Amino acid sequence: MRSRSANRSGIVMRRRVTPAGDIIVTLLTPQGKIKAIARGGVRGSQASRLNLFHHVGVQLYQTPQADLATVQQSVLEGALPRLSEPERHPYAHLLSELADALFQEGEFSEQAFELYAGALRGVSHHPDPEWVTLVMSYKLLSLAGFAPRSRQCARCAAPDPAHPDPLGGQLLCGACSSQPPHPAERLEFLREVPRRSVRALMDQPLPAEQRPGVWRSLERFVTVQIGGVQSWRSLASSLGGEVVSA
Amino acid sequence: MRSRSANRSGIVMRRRVTPAGDIIVTLLTPQGKIKAIARGGVRGSQASRLNLFHHVGVQLYQTPQADLATVQQSVLEGALPRLSEPERHPYAHLLSELADALFQEGEFSEQAFELYAGALRGVSHHPDPEWVTLVMSYKLLSLAGFAPRSRQCARCAAPDPAHPDPLGGQLLCGACSSQPPHPAERLEFLREVPRRSVRALMDQPLPAEQRPGVWRSLERFVTVQIGGVQSWRSLASSLGGEVVSA
Amino acid sequence: MKYPPSLVALIRELSRLPGIGPKSAQRLAFYLFEQPREDIERLAGVLLDAKRELHTCPVCFNITDAELCDVCADPSRQQNLICVVEEPGDVIAIEKSGEYSGLYHVLHGVISPMNGVGPDKLHLKALLPRLTPGMEVILATGTTVEGEATAMYLQRLIEPLGATVSRIAYGLPVGGALEYADEVTLGRALSGRQRITK
Amino acid sequence: MKYPPSLVALIRELSRLPGIGPKSAQRLAFYLFEQPREDIERLAGVLLDAKRELHTCPVCFNITDAELCDVCADPSRQQNLICVVEEPGDVIAIEKSGEYSGLYHVLHGVISPMNGVGPDKLHLKALLPRLTPGMEVILATGTTVEGEATAMYLQRLIEPLGATVSRIAYGLPVGGALEYADEVTLGRALSGRQRITK
Amino acid sequence: MKYPPSLVALIRELSRLPGIGPKSAQRLAFYLFEQPREDIERLAGVLLDAKRELHTCPVCFNITDAELCDVCADPSRQQNLICVVEEPGDVIAIEKSGEYSGLYHVLHGVISPMNGVGPDKLHLKALLPRLTPGMEVILATGTTVEGEATAMYLQRLIEPLGATVSRIAYGLPVGGALEYADEVTLGRALSGRQRITK
Amino acid sequence: MKYPPSLVALIRELSRLPGIGPKSAQRLAFYLFEQPREDIERLAGVLLDAKRELHTCPVCFNITDAELCDVCADPSRQQNLICVVEEPGDVIAIEKSGEYSGLYHVLHGVISPMNGVGPDKLHLKALLPRLTPGMEVILATGTTVEGEATAMYLQRLIEPLGATVSRIAYGLPVGGALEYADEVTLGRALSGRQRITK
Numbered sequence A, B: 001m002r003s004r005s006a007n008r009s010g011i012v013m014r015r016r017v018t019p020a021g022d023i024i025v026t027l028l029t030p031q032g033k034i035k036a037i038a039r040g041g042v043r044g045s046q047a048s049r050l051n052l053f054h055h056v057g058v059q060l061y062q063t064p065q066a067d068l069a070t071v072q073q074s075v076l077e078g079a080l081p082r083l084s085e086p087e088r089h090p091y092a093h094l095l096s097e098l099a100d101a102l103f104q105e106g107e108f109s110e111q112a113f114e115l116y117a118g119a120l121r122g123v124s125h126h127p128d129p130e131w132v133t134l135v136m137s138y139k140l141l142s143l144a145g146f147a148p149r150s151r152q153c154a155r156c157a158a159p160d161p162a163h164p165d166p167l168g169g170q171l172l173c174g175a176c177s178s179q180p181p182h183p184a185e186r187l188e189f190l191r192e193v194p195r196r197s198v199r200a201l202m203d204q205p206l207p208a209e210q211r212p213g214v215w216r217s218l219e220r221f222v223t224v225q226i227g228g229v230q231s232w233r234s235l236a237s238s239l240g241g242e243v244v245s246a
Numbered sequence C, D, E, F: 001m002k003y004p005p006s007l008v009a010l011i012r013e014l015s016r017l018p019g020i021g022p023k024s025a026q027r028l029a030f031y032l033f034e035q036p037r038e039d040i041e042r043l044a045g046v047l048l049d050a051k052r053e054l055h056t057c058p059v060c061f062n063i064t065d066a067e068l069c070d071v072c073a074d075p076s077r078q079q080n081l082i083c084v085v086e087e088p089g090d091v092i093a094i095e096k097s098g099e100y101s102g103l104y105h106v107l108h109g110v111i112s113p114m115n116g117v118g119p120d121k122l123h124l125k126a127l128l129p130r131l132t133p134g135m136e137v138i139l140a141t142g143t144t145v146e147g148e149a150t151a152m153y154l155q156r157l158i159e160p161l162g163a164t165v166s167r168i169a170y171g172l173p174v175g176g177a178l179e180y181a182d183e184v185t186l187g188r189a190l191s192g193r194q195r196i197t198k
């Protein structure tokens, strides 16, 4: 008997309910990104399992005619209920939106899956979810080939740049930037983030007052390299110091 | 466009869940008894609406191929949650089983529906559900053409029988019965139940000690005329005086 | 064969409606073609009427054709109980359940940063002036991650104002069997169990 | 709570449309409420336009907004080939297949005594004057009992007029497996098999 | 054509299994025919092994292959908490939820007079000697009328014995939207709402 | 809680069967647990019997428990007509249609390079010695791309041997409406139409 079924295990990065009651999910799995539909799912127990940020095992069925695979069965493999908390929720959204933009369907990357899964776990459990998000955002970008240039001025390639790049979010030399240089700790972070391990970065969190500068760099870099990201809006006031925009 | 859909409103008399998760219900409606299947219903909101004893509106879809109509949509029109109470639950079962046995698919009877609906309402709300059940059981039997003979001995046709019929549940003359006559109140009930109104019968409940004799008559009459009824087992000890067999 | 432009336009507009695919839109268009003129005119009429007459209630953001919605205008509703829901359709669903006699507050959405919906896009702030100490606010947003996040966000806002906050129950649907419930729901049904002995 | 009459009217009219249940009608009504006024006016407009401009072609009873339908008016279509179908939607389905270049005749129904549809209720007689000897008439009514009965009825009418009559093939759908076909269809697929050797 | 008796017997036995219709039974039989002999022998073996080794736990009536089931034999489980369920499959469902660490009691059915199942047909009485004052019994029978009736029946039996009785929560499933919940469940979700302010 | 190994083994073996997901396997295992020992032994018995007694017919590769299959052994079947099918189940489907009285040839698969199935993996060559000039071979492989490719491959092999080759009909299923057919099938149904006038 021919089989058009496959089993996959991944995290729900996006979830949309159609007016007909179908659930369309985007999963990040170790075998790549997958988009699939659970027909009538909103009325059944798949609505629970295929919840945003859930780690699920799914049985997918693909016919040659349909563009979306169908979710036949699903089992829950892990849930992170704390991601609904106001001080964590927007970060989980930002990381998911970033990961969705960075990884394409058909790209096999166990590392991408592990990094994204680790990022969500961190945002869920760590006492400093903002720091987890900053570190893991840069790590996701690096893995996808979008590491900011940090040894040379992004505009003139002069060595050891230390000033903010208000347009591109990278580092500029004093000649190319009209802004004062980054404070030493923030500069070190922005320079070393692509190379240092997650653990090392997590162990050296920046003080709260230096973070808005990192957020501004990250936001500029992502916007220029990848494009608009909706979640920034909810983080907007967090760049000003508050955690959640209200 | 041709339509194979019909809307019906009725009470769930029976409900069975298949291993595949379909719900098969038997409804009594003013247009007759209907058996239908809600495919995959146990996983969706139909599981709630198509609950036993619920009054529901259903959209049915019938194809020429299928023997069972499909429940497409359902809306709740009335629920009687108190029918789960131990002192009411077995009576609701008995009345449903009786009604299911008495009325056939394809028979149009608004009266049957009203009587059954009224019986369930009575069992749910009335302080004396046992009495409701005795009265309404006889009324359902009469409507279906199974009124016991009460003016003549069921065996020899002698007038004014007053003795129990331990086999057939009707009334026998003194010559045909080896048992002592019914007490006067019980005899009057058994004689008049087919003719008097529900209200009149409800207004004159028999005292508790006279009811086991009525139960025995009813049980015998139903068994002989209609056949075995499962619900008797749960009522067995109620015939001995207790409400619920335990 | 080229289809008549007015038929094409009709099919196109119909297929824009949610839940109506191109095939259904075509079937619907042919159905409408077969109907008497009066029926079509009545359908067009109710569409325009509805759009002209309906708006959101300035107090609770429910749909209404009057100054205040029917619930806000009804003094017999419990005034110290507000149920917060995502959409106007949820008001109808709750009214149908027959279990509720308080007021409503319709957010018109849920917080969802990745879809660009922050708290400022919802009718959230307008809830606060409606609250008085001793009131109860029932958070009846959905049980998705976003619905839950919106509920938690509201809870933080409301608590300091002295109102009691409660959340609709998670659990098994009526008529259900345990084996068809998912693990997450089953876990909530167990942890949220209610004492029935006095 | 009483719902605004214009909302109730809208839901009622929408739920009259085929394939739209009461729940979908409600969801659709709320969706329409959220749309900008121009969109609603456009929808109402195309409904009225379609009703005003569309009618059946006097020759083949297809839907058109012109004197003759696009197929009848096209001299490049094969004039000696007429395909008889039940509904205007079937014309679209066949045109999409790209396998047909003849004319059509739309019956607007099938013979169904049980539903009170006799031959006189259909655009059946109007087919006969269109026929000339040597022409081919393809009976493409459905393969239901009623479609088959209508095809046989037509065959009896047409044969004496000297036209060739043919019936669309019964058989397996493309992409199908034998084990999923029902026995009746499988039997027809076998008995209708086609020689592929020269 | 007559089918080989051993094939007919296999199809017949397979189609007796719940959820396997005659068509699937046939497909399964052909599938099994194609498998290597060892696989068939292993399948037959596990069937016989399971039947030989499995029985119900004499304490809680869960399925086990040992003297006591794995839960009853585990001293680290909470000994003052018993969850009453309908079927052994429910134990697995609850264990998967990871939210429960007490004991179980499996009734092997629900009270359903019209199906001839009275309290005496269930493992109901055996629960009572397991109870001690101060214990909590969670009634986790289904939320059907029969499941509810069984729960109420048990409550009456247990209450006089001094144990606390609780019922799993009725409500919205996790991940759900209000508009897809039925009215009855929605009503229960509202009336069973839980305070979240301290 | 650890599940008894024999239960785990049973669920695992059952979930290997096609069309039985993990949830169904668990439900099936609990069902089997409740059945009397004799029933389980009978099921295990028919599994082993079927495996021991059944094999493919050396002539047509149909399933049989005898030297020749029931069709090959029946001299009253039309000897000059062979129907080529993919799987033994297709023989049963065709026999049930009652429209066929010739012989069969079961390929046990279709050509599918992507799945590593070339002509040599099928019982294809064994068909050729069965053919004599004047015979008809009906290609009744499925109407999928692979079934069609297999049919064309066979046609090339058979034609030089002087046998007539035919293909089961593509078309509308019996009981169908045109609007539910896909365009490709509809195109085949039109191009494969059959004359019904003499």
Ligand SMILES: [Zn+2]
Pocket: A153, A154, A155, A156, A157, A158, A172, A173, A174, A175, A176, A177
């Ligand atoms: Zn520079």
Ligand SMILES: [Zn+2]
Pocket: B153, B154, B155, B156, B157, B158, B172, B173, B174, B175, B176, B177
């Ligand atoms: Zn007598």
Ligand SMILES: [Zn+2]
Pocket: C057, C058, C059, C060, C061, C062, C068, C069, C070, C071, C072, C073
């Ligand atoms: Zn209002």
Ligand SMILES: [Zn+2]
Pocket: D057, D058, D059, D060, D061, D062, D068, D069, D070, D071, D072, D073
């Ligand atoms: Zn025309």
Ligand SMILES: [Zn+2]
Pocket: E057, E058, E059, E060, E061, E062, E068, E069, E070, E071, E072, E073
């Ligand atoms: Zn045990």
Ligand SMILES: [Zn+2]
Pocket: F057, F058, F059, F060, F061, F062, F068, F069, F070, F071, F072, F073
């Ligand atoms: Zn053979």
